[in-house]
Amino acid sequence: MxxxxxxxxxxxxxxxxxxxxxxxxxxxxxxxxxxxxxxxxxxxxxxxxxxxxxxxxxxxxxxxxxxxxxxxxxxxxxxxxxxxxxxxxxxxxxxxxxxxxxxxxxxxxxxxxxxxxxxxxxxxxxxxxxxxxxxxxxxxxxxxxxxxxxxxxxxxxxxxxxxxxxxxxxxxxxxxxxxxxxxxxxxxxxEHRRESVRVPERGATVPVGGILRTRGVPAGIFISLAVLSATDILTAYLPVVGEHRGIAPATVGLLLSLRAAATVACRLVMSPMIRLLGRTVLLTVSCLLGALLCAAVALPLPIWALGTVLALLGFCLGVGQPLSMTTVVQAAPAGARSTALALRLTGNRLGQVAAPAAAGLIAGVAGPGAPFLTLGFLLLGATGLSLRGGNGKPGHGSRPSRPAGPGAQPASGPPAAHRGTEGTGA
Missing domain, CATH: 1.20.1250.20 (MFS general substrate transporter like domains)
Known part of the structure; x- marks a missing residue:
């Protein structure tokens, strides 16, 4: 390297x-x-x-x-x-x-x-x-x-x-x-052509089922899935809500960008929030507030109130992706962290397939605001899992305070090495 x-x-x-x-x-x-x-x-x-x-x-x-x-x-x-x-x-x-x-x-x-x-x-x-x-x-x-x-x-x-x-x-x-x-x-x-690809030596290969049974890994995958599903459905269904409420496409685009700006602001202050609250509390509070704010999007709010809700929601959704990644890396066995991250990414994509399709069915029956209520329940589920699966303490944002999972060691490398996916929907 x-x-x-x-x-x-x-x-x-x-x-x-x-x-x-x-x-x-x-x-x-x-x-x-x-x-x-x-x-x-x-x-x-x-x-x-x-x-x-x-x-x-x-x-x-x-x-x-x-x-x-x-x-x-x-x-x-x-x-x-x-x-x-x-x-x-x-x-x-x-x-x-x-x-x-x-x-x-x-x-x-x-x-x-x-x-x-x-x-x-x-x-x-x-x-x-x-x-x-x-x-x-x-x-x-x-x-x-x-x-x-x-x-x-x-x-x-x-x-x-x-x-x-x-x-x-x-x-x-x-x-x-x-x-x-x-x-x-x-x-x-x-890419530097002189770079040699070095595959770290591993012990016995940990089966996928063993990784998924490790405490904390399923919670991290589900939290990431829920947060990314919320972001995706906001992007896909806010235009539908806008059409029903007479909101111009330009205004819808501005609202989506406001959500993205709030997510960026959240990640700029992530480390101080972790030091203040710890990973578990921060993750739990953000999921709970995100659930309530998703439900609020379904209400017939004026534009200024909808913008405020989306800004707050964007800030809360900015927490879930990076902290769920840290949760998975810390919980996974030491020789299977990359595989665990790949499973997390697969869970993200599964959510991107299933959540919009389910939202479409719900919207067709109950109206365009109904998918946001469904997202609220999904994030409530993530709230409960964050209480069970979180293992973070106040401290540096990407480093565990103690080893987590069978054979785990302090994982300063993997979280930093994969943090670039955050904010990309990956």
Whole structure:
């Protein structure tokens, strides 16, 4: 593992730029896909299915792609991911049927997964241990910028012509494809060719069932699933709520970006909050407040109140992903932490498939606000599990205060090495 500073940090700057463009494209495309589906005659059920298909291919690909990066180069996944994102966006923009839109949404999701796995593995491999916190912090700037800019850009493009939702949503998707393609200019020669891939020596392979039976791992996976499902359904269903309440697409985009900005603000103050409250209390409180705020989104609130609720919800949702990752890493057996993280990612994708589809069915029966009530119950379940599965004490945000799980050792390396996925939906 090389020190980034020793070989120049130009690769990291270019990776941040590439990630910013790629994440902007995805953040533009997700609400645009919902609007285009509505323009093609989709109801709430169909919007939920299309949103779920976004994660269907990644559901099966996450663990194999993670293993591939463990035993080979990381950088080739970046251009592959960009091409899939760009192609999925462009084809969604010209698709004339809902099944085609669902398929191309899946292509987009697979591309995003490829890019995230390749990028986070690249940062982990090319950063010295003492530089990983800093480098991953800089890396996530790309995701933060994309999540802030993408929804606003999509909202403005879709609102450009109020009477032509099909045309403007298609335009937003084509623009998203172009934005994704721009990131190709920064994805070349990021990986030091002289780097040798070193696979850490492990003891006996821990079976997947054994990992899932380890105390704390199922809780961390479910908490991550619940938080990511909440974020995804907010992105996919706020346009539907906006249509029913007469909220302009540009305003919906602004609200989504407000949620993303609050999540970024939360992660900027994560370490002080952990020192003050400890991981278990912080995780429990954030899930409980998130459940109540999700339920509040279903209420017929004025715009200013809805914006306040979404900002607070975004702050609460910012806690779950990084702390659930730490929970899984600390609880897993020492020789199976990477596999446990891959299972966590698989759980995330399962939630992205099942939650929007279930939300679509619920919305079709009980109205567009009902999925947010369902999310509230999901986060209440995460609240209970966080009390049972949490093992954190006040202290440094990425380091356990004591070993957790069979054979576990202090895990200063893995949490930092995988923190770059946070804020990307991975």
């Amino acid at each position: 090389s020190d980034a500073s020793g070989s120049g940090r130009g690769w990291l700057i270019r990776l941040v730029i590439a990630f910013g463009f790629a994440q902007s494209a995805v953040s533009m495309a997700r609400p645009a896909v919902s609007y285009r589906a509505l323009a093609l005659g989709a109801d709430e059920r169909a919007v939920g299915v299309i949103a779920g298909v976004y994660a269907l291919l990644p559901l099966f690909a996450a663990v194999p792609l993670g293993r591939r990066t463990d035993h080979g180069r990381c950088a080739p996944l970046l251009p592959v991911g960009v091409v899939l994102i760009s192609g999925g966006c462009a084809l969604s923009g010209v698709a004339g049927s809902l099944p085609a839109m669902a398929a191309f949404s899946g292509v987009m999701g697979l591309g995003h997964l490829c890019f995230v796995i390749g990028a986070q593995s690249l940062v982990a491999r090319q950063s010295a241990p003492e530089s990983q916190d800093r480098n991953f912090g800089h890396f996530t700037i790309g995701a933060s910028l994309g999540q802030l800019i993408g929804p606003i850009a999509a909202g403005r493009l879709i609102s450009a012509d109020d009477g032509q939702l099909a045309r403007t949503s298609a335009l937003a998707l084509v623009v998203a494809a172009i934005v994704a393609a721009v990131s190709l200019t920064s994805t070349w020669r990021l």
